[in-house]
Amino acid sequence: MLIVSSSARQSTLMRRALSTWLLLLSATVMASGTATGQTTKVSSGTKLVVADQNEGLQTLMRASGAADKLSSTIIYANFLGGPAILEAFRAGALDLATVGNTPPIQAHAAGEQIPIVAARTSSEADYFFAVRPGLKVDTLEQLRGKSIAYGEGTGRQPFVLNALKLAGLTRKDVRLVPLRAADFPDAIRSGQVDVASLNEPHFSRYLADFADRGASAIPKAQNDRLPKSLTYLYASKKALDDPAKAAAIREFVAAWIEANRWSNKNVDAWVDAYYVKKQNLKPADGRKIVEADGIYDFPSLTSLIPRQQALIDVIFEAGDLPKRLDAREEFDLRFDDVISKTN
Incomplete structure (x- = not known):
C-alpha cells in the first residue's frame, strides 16, 4: 500500500484548487473582457x-x-x-x-x-418646471403643498423626486398627480396641476401662448440645481x-x-x-x-x-x-x- 503523507495530500489539494481557480479566472476574463474571446468583425448579413x-x-x-x-x-x-x-x-x-x-x-x-x-x-437638465397660469413658484422649496404632474416609469419621475429631495421635501409634502407624459402640457394649461415638467418645444410654447394669463416657470437658476x-x-x-x-x-x-x-x-x-x-x-x-x-x-x-x-x-x-x-x-x-x- 502506498501511504501519502498529510502534507503531500495538502499540497496536491492546493495545486488542484489553484488550477481550478485559474480556470475560473480565465473564464471570467473572457466573459467580461473586451479583447479576449470577443468577436469584433461584423458578419455578413447581420x-x-x-x-x-x-x-x-x-x-x-x-x-x-x-x-x-x-x-x-x-x-x-x-x-x-x-x-x-x-x-x-x-x-x-x-x-x-x-x-x-x-x-x-x-x-x-x-x-x-x-x-x-x-x-x-x-x-442641461431633461425638463423645465412649468407653473400653471396665475401661480408663481420661485424656488424648489416652494413646491410644498403644490400638485405636481407625475409620470412614474419615465424620466419625469426622478426629475420630480430629485427636486423634492433638493428642497428638503418628501412626496407627503406635495400632491403627485399620475399622468401620461403626453398629457402634461394640457394638464398645466388647464390648471389641472400646479406644476408640470415639460421639455421643448412644449415649454416655450406654453409660456408664449399663455403669457396673457400669467403662465410662468420655476426660474432656470433653480432648474440648474437638478441633475443633468x-x-x-x-x-x-x-x-x-x-x-x-x-x-x-x-x-x-x-x-x-x-x-x-x-x-x-x-x-x-x-x-x-x-x-x-x-x-x-x-x-x-x-x-x-x-x-x-x-x-x-x-x-x-x-x-x-x-x-x-x-x-x-x-x-x-x-x-x-x-x-x-x-x-x-x-x-x-x-x-x-x-x-x-x-x-
Whole structure:
C-alpha cells in the first residue's frame, strides 16, 4: 500500500484548487473582457432591430453620415415612450434602443436583462418646471403643498423626486398627480396641476401662448440645481450573447457617439434635417430644442455607476421600487473599451 503523507495530500489539494481557480479566472476574463474571446468583425448579413421614437434616431444616423459606416443592416422600429420599448424587449422583438435614465431601472426591477452599452450626458437638465397660469413658484422649496404632474416609469419621475429631495421635501409634502407624459402640457394649461415638467418645444410654447394669463416657470437658476440629462443606449442580453450581433452593437455604439457629436457641431444642419423636414417645426423652435438639449459628453459606463445608484436610491426611498437594486448589474462594462476609443 502506498501511504501519502498529510502534507503531500495538502499540497496536491492546493495545486488542484489553484488550477481550478485559474480556470475560473480565465473564464471570467473572457466573459467580461473586451479583447479576449470577443468577436469584433461584423458578419455578413447581420441585422439589428433598433427602437426609434418619432424617427429621431434614424434621421440622426443618416444626416450625420454615421449610418454609412455600419456593416450591419439596421431596421428601425418606431415606438412612443420607454414603457412600450421595454415591452418589445420582453417580447424578444428588439436588439437595441435609446432611453432615458429610468427605463433601465424599471427593466432591472422586473427581472429583465437589458444591459446599458453606452451613455450620453448633457450640460442641461431633461425638463423645465412649468407653473400653471396665475401661480408663481420661485424656488424648489416652494413646491410644498403644490400638485405636481407625475409620470412614474419615465424620466419625469426622478426629475420630480430629485427636486423634492433638493428642497428638503418628501412626496407627503406635495400632491403627485399620475399622468401620461403626453398629457402634461394640457394638464398645466388647464390648471389641472400646479406644476408640470415639460421639455421643448412644449415649454416655450406654453409660456408664449399663455403669457396673457400669467403662465410662468420655476426660474432656470433653480432648474440648474437638478441633475443633468442622461440618455442610455441599451441592448437585449440575447443580442449581446450572439457574437455577430454583439460585434454589430459595438460598431453601432461608436457610430451613435459620432452622430451625436455631429449634431452638436452642426446645429443648423441637424435642425433642418429633423425638426424642420421631419417634424414640420419652424427653425427657431428647432434651435430652442437643440439649445435645451445642451452640450453632449460620452463618459465611461464605470464612471456612471454611482450616479445611477443615486437615482435608484431616490426612487426606492420614495417607495416606487420593491427593493433597492445594485446599479452595477445594469451595465455591460465591456463597452467602455469602445467608448474610450471614441474620446
